[in-house]
Amino acid sequence: MGMTVAEKILARASGLPSVKAGDVVEPKVDLAMSHENAALVINQFLEVYQGTSLQPQIWDPSKVSVIFDHRVPAESPKTASNQKKVREFVAAQGVGKFHDIRGDVGGICHQILPENGYVRPGYVVVGTDSHTTSHGALGAFAFGIGATEMASVWALGAVLNVEVPATMKVNVKGKFKKFVGPKDLILHLIGKLTAQGANYKVIEFHGPTIRSMSTSGRLVICNMSVEAGATAGIVPADKETARYLREEAGVKGKVTPVIPDKDAVYERIIEIDVSKLEPQIACPHTVDNVKPVASVKGTKVQQIVIGSCTNGRLDDLAMAAGILKGKKVSQGTRMLVFPASGRIYAQALAKGYIGTFMKAGAVVMNPGCGPCLGIHEGALGDGETALSTTNRNFKGRMGNPNSQVFLCSPAVAAASAVKGVITNPRKGAK
Amino acid sequence: MAKVVIKLGDDISTDVIYPGRYMATVLPSETPQYAFADMTDFNSKLKSKQIPAGSVILGGRNFGCGSSREQAVSTLKGHDLIIVAPGFARIFLQNGINLGLRTVVCPTIEASEGDDLEFTEGEIVNKATGKRFAIEPLPKARQAIIDAGGLIPYTRKRLVATSPAA
Ligand code: SF4
Numbered sequence: 001m002g003m004t005v006a007e008k009i010l011a012r013a014s015g016l017p018s019v020k021a022g023d024v025v026e027p028k029v030d031l032a033m034s035h036e037n038a039a040l041v042i043n044q045f046l047e048v049y050q051g052t053s054l055q056p057q058i059w060d061p062s063k064v065s066v067i068f069d070h071r072v073p074a075e076s077p078k079t080a081s082n083q084k085k086v087r088e089f090v091a092a093q094g095v096g097k098f099h100d101i102r103g104d105v106g107g108i109c110h111q112i113l114p115e116n117g118y119v120r121p122g123y124v125v126v127g128t129d130s131h132t133t134s135h136g137a138l139g140a141f142a143f144g145i146g147a148t149e150m151a152s153v154w155a156l157g158a159v160l161n162v163e164v165p166a167t168m169k170v171n172v173k174g175k176f177k178k179f180v181g182p183k184d185l186i187l188h189l190i191g192k193l194t195a196q197g198a199n200y201k202v203i204e205f206h207g208p209t210i211r212s213m214s215t216s217g218r219l220v221i222c223n224m225s226v227e228a229g230a231t232a233g234i235v236p237a238d239k240e241t242a243r244y245l246r247e248e249a250g251v252k253g254k255v256t257p258v259i260p261d262k263d264a265v266y267e268r269i270i271e272i273d274v275s276k277l278e279p280q281i282a283c284p285h286t287v288d289n290v291k292p293v294a295s296v297k298g299t300k301v302q303q304i305v306i307g308s309c310t311n312g313r314l315d316d317l318a319m320a321a322g323i324l325k326g327k328k329v330s331q332g333t334r335m336l337v338f339p340a341s342g343r344i345y346a347q348a349l350a351k352g353y354i355g356t357f358m359k360a361g362a363v364v365m366n367p368g369c370g371p372c373l374g375i376h377e378g379a380l381g382d383g384e385t386a387l388s389t390t391n392r393n394f395k396g397r398m399g400n401p402n403s404q405v406f407l408c409s410p411a412v413a414a415a416s417a418v419k420g421v422i423t424n425p426r427k428g429a430k
Numbered sequence: 431m432a433k434v435v436i437k438l439g440d441d442i443s444t445d446v447i448y449p450g451r452y453m454a455t456v457l458p459s460e461t462p463q464y465a466f467a468d469m470t471d472f473n474s475k476l477k478s479k480q481i482p483a484g485s486v487i488l489g490g491r492n493f494g495c496g497s498s499r500e501q502a503v504s505t506l507k508g509h510d511l512i513i514v515a516p517g518f519a520r521i522f523l524q525n526g527i528n529l530g531l532r533t534v535v536c537p538t539i540e541a542s543e544g545d546d547l548e549f550t551e552g553e554i555v556n557k558a559t560g561k562r563f564a565i566e567p568l569p570k571a572r573q574a575i576i577d578a579g580g581l582i583p584y585t586r587k588r589l590v591a592t593s594p595a596a
Contacts, residue, residue, distance in 0.1 A: 024571040040456035040500060048585050054593055071454065078454045130498040130521060146500040146525035147456075152585040156592075160584070161571035195441050196492035200520050229492065231520055286441055373450040373497075394443040394496060399451055401468040 002261030004167040005234050006202040009141040009258055013124045021166035021267070026158045030140075031118055033065045033127035035109050037147055039082040041128060042089050044151035058093045059157035065097035065118060066090050067109040072101045072368040075376030107341025107367040110134040110223060110309035114215070115343055117249035121237035122258040126153055131309055131391065133226045137218035138245070139237025139257055141202075144226065165231045166267040167202040172209040174275030179425040181319075182217035183311060183389070183409035185209075186224040187280035189272065191290025199229035201267065204260065209274055210235055215244035216313045223310050224391050227287040236260060279412050279424055284404035285395040293412055299422040301406075303386040304335040304413050307365075308372045311389035312340030314347050316410040321353035323414035323425060324360040330420030335362035336378050338370035362417070374399025387422060389413050431557065432486045432512055434545045436472055440490035444502040444522065453499060458529075461501045462508025476509050488541055489515030494522025500529065507531040514539055514547070514554065527572050528581035535566040 003011065003018060011019040013027035034041050049056045058064055066086060074080035083101075090098045099105055099112050106112075110131055113119050121139030125132060128150045135142035145159065153159055170189065190197075203225045210218070218235045225233025235241075237257030245251040279293040306312070306320050317339060329335045337357050339345040345367050348354050357364050371378025372390040380386055380403035388398070393405035406422065415425035452464040466472045475481050487506070493515040494502060503525040506513060512532040516539060526533040536554055541547060545558040554563045568576070578584035 024569065037453070037456065037499070043457065044582060047582050048589065050586075052586060052590055054589065076454060082454060082456070128498055130496065132498075144498040144521050146498055146503070146521060146528060148500060148528040148581050149524065152528075152581055155585055155589050160581070160588070161569075161575065163569060163571070195495055196517065196519070199492065199517070229495065229519060373453075375451050375453060392443075392445070392496060394445040396445050396449050396468050399449075401449075 001265060002263030004202065004260045004264045004266065005139065005204055005236050005258050006141050006167055006232060007164060007264070008260070009122055009124060010162070010164050012122065019164050020265070021164050023164045025162050025164060026160055027124045027162055028158050029063065029126055029153050030123035031063055031065060031113070031125045032150060032153050033067065033109055033113060033125065033129070033132065034150060035067050035129060036070045036079070036082060036086070037128050038066045038086045038089070040147040041150045041154065042086065044148045045154050048151055048155050058095065058154045061094040062096040064095045064154065065113065066095055067099040067112050068101050068106070069108045070369045070373065071376050072106070072366065103342045103345070103366070105342060107343065108309045108312065108369055110219070111313065111340035111344065114138060114219065115249055115341060117245055117251040120245070121241060121255060126150065126159060130226050131223050133230060133233045134219050134223040134309060136222040136225070136232050136234035137215055139235065139241055141232055141234065143232045165200055165202045167204050168198060168268040168270065169204050169206060169266040170270045170272065172205065172207040172272045172274060174209055174273040176274050176277065177426065179411040180274070180277050180279055181409060181411070182213060182220040184277055184280040185272070185274055186221040187282055187290045187407065188277060190224065190228045190282070190288050191280070193228040195227065195286055195288040196229045198225065201230055203228070203230045203233045204266070205233065205235045211238060214315065215240060216315050219313070220310055227391060279409060279426060281412065281422070282393055282407035284393055284406065287391070287393060287407065293408065293422065293424045296406070297422050297424055300385065301333055301387045301416055301420060301422060302384040303378070303380060304329070304333060304417040305371050305378065305386060305388035305390060306335070306410055306413050307338030307340065307370055308390040309340060310391040311410050312338060312344065314344050316389065317344070317348045317353045318351070320410045320414035321356040323411060324362070324418065325356050327360055327418045329361040329417045333417060333420040335360070335417045336365055336371055337362050338365040339367050341367050371398055373397065387413055387416050431546045431548055432484050434488045434541050434543055434547060435481050435485040437488045437541070437543050438490060441492045441495055442489055443496035444494055444499050445496055447494065447502040448499060448505050450497070453501065456501065458504035458508060461505040465505040465509060481509065483510035484512065486512045486514050486547055488539070489513055491515070491517045493518045495519040500525050503529050503531050527568070527575050530576070530580040536563050537566060539563045
């Protein structure tokens with residue numbers, strides 16, 4: 001019986017000739033990522049060794065990555081102390097892929113991993129972050145786990161008791177209209193599947209639209225696969241994956257893709273044609289409350305946010321800067337831009353996007369998670385509305401349960417910033 | 431017997447269970463104070479111990495969706511609550527199993543606030559209505575972690591067994 005990409009990867013990593021959905025396996029981990037919550041992982045990791053005569057030692061520090069991004073720079077003594085503890089721990093353990101708070105090599109974990117070539121096709125990647133699904137964009141099997149599970153991975157180098165998920169296949173065809181792209185596609189799919197429609201499943205993306213999509217776009221759709229409940233989203237690796245890893249991530253050596261067998265078993269197949277798709281928007285307070293932008297146009301917006309692990313990459317900033325060039329952010333609306341990494345920040349600076357944002361009146365913030373999860377900056381006032389290119393709009397997500405968050409693409413966000421109300425960038429476009 | 435102290439809707443996210451702004455608090459000993467922090471009434475009842483240990487939170491479908499933050503589990507475990515829901519989001523359920531939070535998957539459950547539930551082998555009996563609902567058994571591999579008392583002791587055992595030094 002043929003295997004899907006996830007099944008092939010899990011079989012290889014578990015040392016088995018083949019696996020199928022429902023099997024329980026113990027895959028070896030190729031990359032284990034944490035962010036500030038490494039503080040909790042350390043706590044649990046040390047507890048594993050309690051009462052044994054063993055020294056706490058990470059199984060393979062070269063396969064562990066720790067990245068500070070959620071609260072950078074630290075917003076409180078508590079966070080700063082946690083970061084200090086993590087910094088000391090990774091130094092003592094010799095963790096290889098550590099990214100501290102820096103303007104050159106820092107950034108959001110889900111951008112740092114791909115841009116440094118840490119993820120390769122066929123890898124098993126685990127992260128203490130639900131959006132670890134992002135890395136399926138490079139043909140890996142990548143999924144989010146909790147801190148205690150990561151402590152177990154640090155100790156043993158494998159994930160225990162993984163049930164091989166069933167895979168659904170999404171075939172995408174058609175050419176996007178102007179100002180419509182990967183974010184609109186994934187919002188549309190989440191709306192169709194609902195927030196739990198892919199629970200415990202893998203979404204494997206196929207079709208000509210995906211084949212011609214950049215890795216940056218693939219990161220968007222895999223990132224948000226978890227918003228439909230998916231364990232992982234995967235774009236099988238291809239020429240574009242190899243190009244990205246070589247040209248943008250500086251990877252040398254062979255890139256070997258893992259592709260599904262022709263007779264792979266899919267639990268469900270979904271066909272999508274994007275050629276008629278209009279810009280989409282997720283309305284408060286669930287990600288699956290998706291509508292065409294036109295149906296909520298005119299809604300007043302106090303804060304626009306462009307950035308995050310979903311849409312803080314160079315092409316996103318290029319799109320937003322293109323719309324904002326020579327224009328101003330509407331009075332009464334504030335616009336926050338946070339590039340996904342220091343590298344992207346530098347590239348955007350060189351291309352003039354940062355200057356465009358500043359001239360327009362936007363506030364350009366340091367790379368990191370910024371306002372996405374409402375921890376330390378860019379909070380909303382009572383009754384305020386935000387329009388954001390991030391990935392979650394749950395009640396209270398941006399720090400205030402008495403506010404509302406809409407989710408959209410960078411094009412919708414930028415066009416709306418100019419008008420101060422939710423705006424369809426396609427108005428007048430062909 | 432356990433009383434349903436609150437009934438919640440579908441898709442209760444980890445942002446509702448444990449708001450992101452308290453994420454700098456990580457230790458299981460400190461997280462319980464922020465359980466459902468934005469549902470201020472319920473939070474204060476939990477904090478003032480008006481809700482007895484072993485009470486039931488009745489969730490809807492996809493309980494615990496969203497972030498992987500383990501605080502969403504340790505905060506509920508700290509109050510020794512039982513979470514009954516027709517379905518859970520994957521990471522939340524796994525975190526619950528790993529930390530020993532009592533999570534019960536009961537796809538057809540019908541109950542209201544104030545109802546007393548009895549947990550039997552494979553079934554929940556709603557004492558208020560007399561109706562019985564099947565509990566979905568956990569996969570064996572997950573049950574093994576629960577039987578070991580959580581993922582930490584489970585991992586410890588494996589580590590000691592496989593370590594050349596031991
Ligand atoms: S940008 Fe937002 S969604 Fe992405 S890792 Fe940071 S907090 Fe999570």
